[in-house]
Amino acid sequence: MLDAFSKAVVSADASTSTVSDLSALKAFVASGNRRLDAVNAIASNASCMVSDAVAGMICENQGLIQAGGNCYPNRRMAACLRDAEIILRYVTYALLAGDASVLDDRCLNGLKETYAALGVPTTSTVRAVQIMKAQAAAHIQDNPSEAFAGAKLRKMGAIVVEDRCATLVAEASSYFDRVISALS
């Protein structure tokens, strides 16, 4: 498992040179607290995000909860919720580390083949991941949609900076995209 710092070291070691370009790492350090807030925002809302993403996926495809569907009966629905939480957890780890290696090595490696063997529909999984991607962006920006969330609206109440952590939103989105491309 690598983080942003050890990734720089491993690539410098390949050419037996010192780590010369430290500007990206300095930026990582300078925005460190923002990153921790972003990780905290996702971790604190994780169960809400997971259940909403799976519920949204099912709303769009009711066949999943009818007999023969992949979220029927409760046992398979529980497995689905568990998997969504696992995927979100590894995305959170990757966001904390600033590097996708933990997500690749421990979650995505072989996931597509496993789902194919178990008969899990990847289009539905991808849809749930897409919903979590949108939710993660909203929580990192601390700007969840009142129209969509309604009574379930949750805010972290962090002091939000002008750009609403645009780079972190982009980074988190890239990890979700990584999951989507690994599955499809």
Place this chain on the structure above:
Amino acid sequence: MKSVVTTAIASADAAGRFPSTSDLESVQGSIQRATARLEAAEKLAANLDNVAKEAYDACIKKYPYLNEAGQANSNDTFKAKCHRDIKHYLRLVQYCLVVGGTGPLDEWGIAGQREVYRALSLPTAPYVEALSFARNRGCAPRDMSAQALVEYNALLDYAINSLS
């Protein structure tokens, strides 16, 4: 590669939970020290050749027998290799400064070190002397800030201890 961040993630993953407040606290502690570490890494990278040269000269000065026929510093090839080895340790120290842990030194320097030096019948005392010279040569604020020097010296001490 072991660092504060990867350690926190590995323990969270082993327990199957999201990063907890205490995980984030430990990462934050590492990030707070990172400015000094990166400063030391930057300064060391800029002067790596000079630092390595001075350290190499110091250890040959202390152990002149190494220049005698059959010894480890007796011809140009050997001299170049000795100098390279010192530079190698300093490069790993720079990596450790970047990572914020001793992972690079542990994995690429110390693991197997004793066996290699024994097989090649190299003495470790000159390495200790070279690294000790570098350890005592650094000066704040001439070379880097005081906090950066603390981080740099701590890693040199770690390397010295592994050799002695």
